[in-house]
Amino acid sequence: MTDFPSPPAAVPSARDAVQAILNEEGLPPQFPPEVEAEVEALQRSPGLDDPTLVDLRALPFVTIDGPTSRDLDQALFIERDGDELVAHYAIADASYFVRPGSALFAEALRRGASYYVPGRVVPMLPPALSEGLISLNPDGPRRAVVFTSRLDPSGQCLGTTVRRALIQSQAKLAFGQVQEFLDRDAAGHDDPLAHRPFTGSLRLLAVVGQRRMRDQQLRQVVRYRRVEIDVRLSDGDDALMAVVASRGAVELYNEQLSLLCNSEGGLLLCRDDGGPVAQGIYRAHPSPPASRLAELEALVAELVTLHGLDDTWRWRRDDARGLSEFLMSLPTDGPHERVATAIQRQAIMTNLGASYTDAPASHHGVGARPYARFSAPMREVVGVFVHKELVEKLGLQPRQPDAQDESLRQQVIASATRARDLQGQLDGRINRLVIDRLLRPDLSLPPAARPRRLATVMGLTANKVHVQLDDPMLDMKLY
Template sequence: MLLHKKEILNLLAEEPEALHFASLLRAFGGRHIKNELKQIVDDLVRSGEILRLRGNRYTLPGADNSGTVQGSISIHRDGYGFVKPESGGEDIFIPGKNINNALHGDKVSVRAEKSRSQRGKLEGRVVAVLERANSRIVGRLQQSRRGATVVPEELRIGTFFTVPANAVNGAVDGQQVVIEVTAWPVGGRPPEGKVVEILGWPDDPDVEVQTVIRKFDLPHTFEPETLAEAQAIPSQVGKNDLKDRVDLRKLPTVTIDGETAKDFDDAVSIRQEGHNFRLWVSIADVSHYIEPGSMLDREAYLRGTSVYFPDRCIPMLPERLSNGICSLNPHLDRLTMTAEMLFDQQGRMLESSFYSSVIKSDARLTYTKVKQVIIDGDEKVLEEDRGLAPMLLQMKELALILQTMRRQRGSIDFDLPEPEIILGLTGQTEAIIKSERNLAHQLIEEFMLAANEAVARFVSGQEMAFIYRVHEPPDPTKLTAFRDFILPFGFTLEMQGDRVEPSAMQRLISDAEGKPEERLVNYGLLRCMKQARYAAENLKHFGLASSCYTHFTSPIRRYPDLIVHRLLRLALERKAGTLGKKGQRELDRIGSTLSEAAEHTSTRERVAMEAERDIVELKKLQFMQGRIGQEFDGFIAGVAGFGCFVELSEVFVEGLVHISTLADDLYNFDEQNHALIGRRSGRTLRIGDPVRVRVVAVNPQARRIEFVLESHSTVRRDVAAAQPAAPEEYPRIPIRGKRPVPKGAGNGNRRR
């Protein structure tokens, strides 16, 4: 009898319970086919099409009787992983020995149980891989006498791919390539692939960027149909476009952005009315040009957000739109959606209105120019625009009022430094400096936050479907651990049971300001926070202490903002009683997809952030490769059982001083106090201590810079360092490339 695997799969699909092997044997003819049946069943188990349960029973993945849960696996570079169940609930820890051929990102089926060693937390074993995350892998080709292999750029994949001689396709040793997977790992056999694209040599700046693009599977070219739609859009505002729009072209209006920005999606204007301030925030009306369901719309949704690298942008919209007709370029008519708001001297919003408008920006100002006016008092920099300086000073006054009001209600301000990558003409990294952030940046942030909140309150007040920007309260377990963590440093975090108010966190940040532990407190608190995301229900925004918040101010580069613009227009029609059947159908259509859109755009945002962080990490490594042997001043930014992490003062770079290189003494890691303490000298290595280090190695593939300690000056020896032992748990300093920040993102956490 010749068995087919389809017959076995059909039988298991019909049975409500898992079947023992003996039952399968009886169903297909008895003992004379035992060997044939066993071979087919084993193949099905290896391929993940069926599951083998205890007692030699078999079932389909995901069946109720399997005792398993499904979810995507996230694998740490050290080999262990976590699975987030699709059905919700606690993440499941997967020891390295139980990953069973799964690769990072795969959808897997896991059997979980409470762990005795992990204090009752869930621990599991991968029983089947249901869906592979990536069919293409980017990595470096390595040739040896045994043949060719590709080491993935994504370290969390954790295995190499063999490439048969006839599948190398012209690639040579050391080049960055893209392979298509032809065989997945089975048992102890590594996966295989064939080279489908040769990117080039890894030290080429453009190859670095292309590697990151492939690694994160970023859509980076537009479909011809999309470009054709963009080309068909007029490059100038026509008379018909002005119908039913409020004409603000005579209102003094400016854009304020970074020096390198090209897509200007927000413009501001202000007028003092007695003791009150009337503020206009006008945002590019992208929804006027992007029809729902068009190729432009579908591709913008697919991307979700623009991605910013140090030397380029991967835009959400074609440049003809993002840098052209949608960009609020100076001295040109541009279509906008305006939020007009009136504030009193305490920062209370007395009234607000929203409408379609047309503006003509009077000037494209930079943060540097605005700073020279509102901080340095140098009005000569605006000689060409003499009437703008008084307006900027009024903006400064209102921004400070709004900032004070936000802090009083408990909004959390993480004033954390970010790097600016300085590139040479060839694209090589020449310097990594801390980017400046001053009142000019804060001014725009305050105005964008106010507009975002005003729009959210208005639309939600119409009792219609909406997409919110939400930020849920911190994890209570992490908060409690952090409260105990900072106690030896003399800091306290006020909590009510397992809850904390945003104002309590802001007080702690203020208490630490200017002290050696300031970074420790800021980054420790940041690690307790959950990630802001988009949602179709209003879960409030903890970090901003806002009961209702959204993203409205960056529709050129964020798809959720485009959704908000469409909903705002429908809300205005609904309020005016002009919605009509067509408008109601559009509202119903958007409402039916909001949950899916919120989840998708949140995911795309996280991918963009990871890609941006990854390219800056590569630039950092590239920069330090030419500085091996040099000495730098810095400070201890983190402590772990295997050593301490040092951030350099002259360049925004972090590296590891391994405990084995501390030659003056034998150091023990005090797990209770989270400190490295010398056995003989009692010398303590703690966060914030000034140090001088020498660069001894740079490992681009491992993403690691290694230092040795040359000198160490202890600021305070009476308090042990407080740092978690695991490398993923210490308050690491996130290093990201400088990018045009979406307005209204918030202070310190730019994607709020």
């Protein structure tokens, strides 16, 4: 009898491989029956007739997000008041629906956050809530926690008030759509968004965003030229593609409103106004230690010498030119683009990690003290909790006993930390899957026939080299 070799095992589709990773990490798409039962009850009684809500449906709020996003946490409306600007930032009122003691809160605490992988989202809350009842869709009125911030002509915040309100989003807009409107508007061309009740608000979004970004520069908040890589499924779901996800100006402007909301919310949480004390959760990010900045200074000097660069490439910690200004001066193309890219990466590596804490703390990365995560309550359990604490502190709902909240606060911090670590593990496993599927076929070729792949050396450690491939633009470690 002749023995024939076994056929090679079938390679699972990219979608199946991604689902296998989710299964191994214990992230099922289903929710427990008791959670679904609570969702059905909330749909029957969504709290839109709450007499304590401030009716802001006359304000032309809009959401601006990715074109396929369905979990819409934020809506905005900006208006002028003399020389000042008033930014109304509405956040989905998740804490009204997801309350401590409920099955919904217990499941949100177990998950900690929504998780994002190519082709799908594993939501923290059931889609009937996160994409429907709580999401700030334009198909009807929604509950929202509205942060109203008054800004002076330089972009400095003069004060913020918070209200629980009823709002009506007038449109679901995408970043690219708004960017196209602003570009055409600046050039004097007409656009479908040019004659809407919210048109003036979109124009003022650019004004607020630019003023807030300029203020960050004056405060020496470092803005890195990060290259964001988005791993996606191919059209047939059989392959993974790594593509550069560029961020346009509108996305940066919208980010400034989120940062403003989170900074002002943090201040309100910890403010000593003689009233109740909130059990706040803050995001702490310490400044880079002097030793790491000294290492960066020495590394830049070595690269300048190695590549024969002029003195404009040098950076010293005691220069009047701060790190942010130095990094922004580096070229984005030309013969030394790769050197600039490596310096940018090494500058990022000087940072320490951020963490959740129960005490107000500085956040070096955004230049705020304190800073709390208010802006994504449908995707982060910490957002649900800090919303609850703030509305209680402001007297917008009855308070829970402090001892109960203190215990819950520590559980939320632990859950949020686990969720952040788990998302990092998912990202790492997906990136390894992309690299494995890209490079494994090379192993079947003789060494001389294997393709050469261009990459940039981003850094060295004692036992490995960190490189970034050109195509796909993914990081690899060579041992």
